[in-house]
Amino acid sequence: MTDFTQFPKSGTIILAGATGELGFLIAGFVVRRGGSLKSLVRKGSDNARIPELRRLGAEIIEVDFNNVAELVKACSGGTCVVSALSGLRDVIVETQTRLLNAAVEAGVPRFIPSDYCIDYTKLPEGSNRNLDLRREFSTRLNNAPIAPTSILNGMFTDLLTGQAPVVLFKIKRVLYWGDADQPMDFTTTRDTAAYTAAAALDTTTPRFLRIAGEVATIRDIQTAATKATGEEFGTLRAGSLGFLGSMIKITRALSPKNDEVFPPWQGMQYLHNMLSGKPKLSPLENDRYPEIRWTLVREVLATKH
Numbered sequence: 001m002t003d004f005t006q007f008p009k010s011g012t013i014i015l016a017g018a019t020g021e022l023g024f025l026i027a028g029f030v031v032r033r034g035g036s037l038k039s040l041v042r043k044g045s046d047n048a049r050i051p052e053l054r055r056l057g058a059e060i061i062e063v064d065f066n067n068v069a070e071l072v073k074a075c076s077g078g079t080c081v082v083s084a085l086s087g088l089r090d091v092i093v094e095t096q097t098r099l100l101n102a103a104v105e106a107g108v109p110r111f112i113p114s115d116y117c118i119d120y121t122k123l124p125e126g127s128n129r130n131l132d133l134r135r136e137f138s139t140r141l142n143n144a145p146i147a148p149t150s151i152l153n154g155m156f157t158d159l160l161t162g163q164a165p166v167v168l169f170k171i172k173r174v175l176y177w178g179d180a181d182q183p184m185d186f187t188t189t190r191d192t193a194a195y196t197a198a199a200a201l202d203t204t205t206p207r208f209l210r211i212a213g214e215v216a217t218i219r220d221i222q223t224a225a226t227k228a229t230g231e232e233f234g235t236l237r238a239g240s241l242g243f244l245g246s247m248i249k250i251t252r253a254l255s256p257k258n259d260e261v262f263p264p265w266q267g268m269q270y271l272h273n274m275l276s277g278k279p280k281l282s283p284l285e286n287d288r289y290p291e292i293r294w295t296l297v298r299e300v301l302a303t304k305h
């Protein structure tokens with residue numbers, strides 16, 4: 001494992017969402033790199049990660065995320081605000097806007113929004129509900145007097161052994177629609193966190209940083225699954241992308257679950273986007289922090305066994 005203490009950086013990171021999956025990992029990497037960390041948590045939260053964050057050396061600041069004055073106070077002295085919040089419009093657009101306004105008022109020079117996704121700048125409005133919210137927030141961010149940096153990482157590779165029904169371990173098939181040779185971007189949650197922490201402590205980042213632990217086609221995933229498990233995997237083409245588009249409409253009509261962050265139809269939208277090739281990340285900035293070692297799809301699939 002990389003000893004990040006060899007690459008020390010200074011800075012005070014104000015992190016929102018540190019009790020979440022990605023945020024907690026970002027917190028760990030910020031501290032390992034020598035940054036100071038202030039974690040904003042919801043008032044009265046008894047999340048089990050809070051004592052862990054304290055042990056890491058983070059300052060825990062309980063805030064009412066609806067109260068800009070409290071957020072301004074919490075942001076003061078920060079060199080970069082990092083959001084790893086997860087949610088729908090109330091969080092991605094509204095809460096992040098309050099956090100942004102507070103960061104500006106507190107004089108924080110930089111802001112990393114909770115994007116961590118495929119390239120939504122290349123996708124048409126309406127093709128992915130969650131990414132439309134990110135695009136909407138990005139308009140506000142672009143107009144604010146602060147330097148924004150979005151981390152775009154494709155799909156969390158971890159989802160291939162979890163929520164994303166792509167690698168069907170039981171029947172040894174890789175499920176897809178459209179073209180099995182379409183390159184797609186995958187980065188683990190951990191590698192995304194390591195990179196985000198490095199970017200948070202780097203004062204010279206551009207508007208977008210695009211990364212991929214591995215660029216893989218459906219056929220590459222098939223090979224990775226075969227190597228990872230020692231068993232022969234095949235592919236399973238369920239139809240065209242047009243057919244997947246119709247399935248998304250039907251699933252959304254039958255099971256809208258509009259108040260869930262990741263209802264099945266939204267996961268299908270994400271897969272449709274990726275398989276279309278439109279949000280493919282380019283250019284990749286993987287080498288910006290050469291100390292980061294990227295985890296391959298095969299390594300993630302091997303954890304399933």
Ligand SMILES: NC(=O)c1ccc[n+]([C@@H]2O[C@H](COP(=O)([O-])OP(=O)(O)OC[C@H]3O[C@@H](n4cnc5c(N)ncnc54)[C@H](OP(=O)(O)O)[C@@H]3O)[C@@H](O)[C@H]2O)c1
Nearest residue numbers: 017018019020021022065084085086114116117154155156
């Ligand atoms: N590219 C991909 O494949 C992929 C996959 C998964 C996630 N992501 C993205 O990664 C980011 C982080 O996701 P995650 O999985 O780490 O999320 P998570 O585990 O659900 O954590 C969400 C964090 O946001 C906080 N939060 C939620 N609603 C809040 C509110 N109204 N006010 C204040 N704090 C609130 C939570 O605090 P509490 O602990 O108090 O609830 C928690 O700290 C999101 O942008 C998500 O979309 C990307």
